[in-house]
Amino acid sequence: DIQMTQSPSTLSASVGDRVTITCRASQSISTWLAWYQQKPGKAPKLLIYKASTLQSGVPSRFSGSGSRTEFTLTISSLQPDDFATYYCQQYNGYPQTFGQGTKVEIK
């Protein structure tokens, strides 16, 4: 199975900060990577797919980059609505696997 490792597990930041979350795959997944945002008690929401393509309706302050085994999700200017947990997911192979999550908290 392909292991997905996110860092950090928790991130404390302030409104307006630039935030970067890293996701590493245990083997190459090309660019078959997605990022999701999840708020407490809610379903995950797709933000980015194919490593860097912004899902329709997602604010442009979110961006993704990377390929093969190293990926990043960047929020250019953190907004109050962005405090949530973020997951990466590889869909290069089965079983599809998720990172353990990164919780973005208010500093």
Add this chain to the structure above:
Amino acid sequence: QVQLMESGGGVVQPGGSLRLSCATSGFTFSNYGMHWVRQAPGKGLEWVAFLQYDGSNKFPDSVKGRFAISRDNSKNTVYLQMNSLRTEDTAMYYCAKEGAQYSHGYEAFDVWGQGTMVTVSS
């Protein structure tokens, strides 16, 4: 708009069975693959089943042989039959839609339902 709505969750004893349903609307259901993903309380996301638009399926080893996935295109609904349930199957179960038509399971999940809770306990 595209909507997914899960139902069928509840409390079941270890070794028991449960069938979850995911009713969909707002898109051509028969053209899309569908997934089930679960989340144990306070934990991360775990993929548990995929049903391709043409009926082929995939499962992780953790549920293979115990879970089955099916669809009724006339009802725009996908099902997850869960047998031989274990305490570790306790989780919120989400259905999710693939992001492109006629995909073979290599797409991100662009729409998710709100989930249905399954508790396996004696």
